[in-house]
Amino acid sequence: MSTTPTVYDVAERSGVSIATVSRVYRNPDSVRAETRERVLTAARELGYVPSGNARGLASRSTGILGLCFPDYSDPDAEAGEADDEDAAMLYSDQIIRGMERAARRHGYALLIAASLKGGPESLVAKVAGRVDGFAVLARTVPTEELEIISRRQPVVMLAGPREGTDHLDHIEVANFDGQSELTRHLIEDHGLRRLAYIGSAEESPDVEARFRGYLAACRAGGLEVADEPDLRVRMMTQAEGARALDALFARHGAWPEALVFANDQMAVGALHALAERGLRVPDDVVVTGFDGIPLSRLVRPALTTVRQPMLRMGEEAVELLVKRLSGARDADPVSLVLPVSVARRGSCGCSDGEGAEPGVR
Amino acid sequence: MSTTPTVYDVAERSGVSIATVSRVYRNPDSVRAETRERVLTAARELGYVPSGNARGLASRSTGILGLCFPDYSDPDAEAGEADDEDAAMLYSDQIIRGMERAARRHGYALLIAASLKGGPESLVAKVAGRVDGFAVLARTVPTEELEIISRRQPVVMLAGPREGTDHLDHIEVANFDGQSELTRHLIEDHGLRRLAYIGSAEESPDVEARFRGYLAACRAGGLEVADEPDLRVRMMTQAEGARALDALFARHGAWPEALVFANDQMAVGALHALAERGLRVPDDVVVTGFDGIPLSRLVRPALTTVRQPMLRMGEEAVELLVKRLSGARDADPVSLVLPVSVARRGSCGCSDGEGAEPGVR
């Protein structure tokens, strides 16, 4: 681990110029085979590895794509080793996976970084300075900052609404459509009329879109509903989902026929709490979620929910970036809305047997 | 997205030297507040973002740690959207998570890349050239190549045996101990004597270590066992786990009292297949796994298994790298063996109620 060999060392040892050494790596065919071997041998003997930094600097490109996502670290979470599945974390895991896969196909590596505010050197700047283009999960970075950076390099915004970032490529999921289709299913196919919606206090645009989808379906179905969710929780966790029941019990005269949760975590928590109270799902009350996390298939009854294609979101993000990087730099901003699908399972009264559920009884 | 502003542009616009611009970013306090503001303003107006490449080149460090892992892309896997949980993928997800978390704590970002062989520019070289240090999942990269690279920068090897990489830092999990403790539990605490071990055809060192742990415990318990697993499957998937039963049925005169699988996936598959055959677990036959994937808690009966601390593995890897990077470059190679813990659950006949199993009934 002494000194780091450079092109000069390799050049000297193999008796060629540094230009030739460079060529051997960038465009092997442009060098006579014999020379090439000589260079490669010298490189191996010296333990030479090209410096990505120098390369990037000279060629103005890094071969790296980036992803910035929010810091989900949960103060409470430190407790258990094998934590309970955190939806947000699963969410970003999937996106990472999707991006990595697609990036690899295109010959890129992936740089990931969770937000963490610091001096003038914010997270994005760090990432931005090291990649050819990157994706940002909504609400990770001030839009103003993104505006500046996107003048330099392709940026694609993931999830959230487009507000204030019309100049950026953008990918979102059909939250509105998904929730409204699910709600329509409850109303029309199951004939339910007393629904309750449990959303979150924090005004996440995605969650709001879901609620609006719910509202639209309710109204289309002739139900009268307030402009506000029946309940807003703080965290969208299982625990809060379970607790939500108490709040609803306390508040409602008429117990609803269906509990429409803004995500799966809460719905699963509710499922659990309902069981403890001796209420049966879906017979006594219908429960639905949103996201389609793996757990939603595993609980009994399996959770009716809306599946989000998060892996695909990561892949699409990379496709968009790559497209920009190979020419279409000044094309108009693209806005993709990925379709979702309603998974009709046991918790709304649909058959529990949609396909095999391998390994779980 | 026209030309990219540099320190020179910012310096000129704010009437200072490039050195001052640099200082504003690297060490804000060393610049008079007024000057700093002027620079920052100019930078904002210009849309300036420091080039990570130039920085890295000049300062000989990137602020990035890396991870290379195998390409798990499964030819068959393209089928289902929300695939069935792939153990290998979960494995690397966890490590990524752990590394990202720890890296962030230390102010590093994380560069991830799955293997993919190419010309003289192999994956590692690409990663290596862009990070201050990195971790490699065993069997991702030829040891020879690692040998060369590790002369330049810290490398830590994850999982696998240490063979041929004694000069590298290394972290592994106590596969032997875990499997032997689990086996001991079956023999001593449950009084079982006819066990069958299902391993894999591919000679993964980790899996071999598990088998050796099994053997050791069997012999310590006075059982006579062959030097080979009772069965070797090709893929360690749920499907193969289920199929393993047929093979065992066909081969054995005496049906074993316990099926000891080399991982959870297979064990879960077997659980399923046993249920279909009307065999009850653990009454008719005991089943155990290895890994402690989330699914292992969710199946019924819950799977007795050995939990691997993969998240922690990622964290420890970063700690090791950071330590090397801050001085201890020439210290002797470290070899960590992370302890595992046996999760005694329903499938071996232990109480099914180890702690709450939130949300699942």
Next chain:
DNA sequence: TTGAAAGCGCTAACAT
């Protein structure tokens, strides 16, 4: 096919 030389954008002494 190969070499010479001019940067790429920044940091880090060393001056002032």
Next chain:
DNA sequence: ATGTTAGCGCTTTCAA
């Protein structure tokens, strides 16, 4: 507190 000046290790014309 701020400016000057060398590089950092590579890619890339332009010549030979």
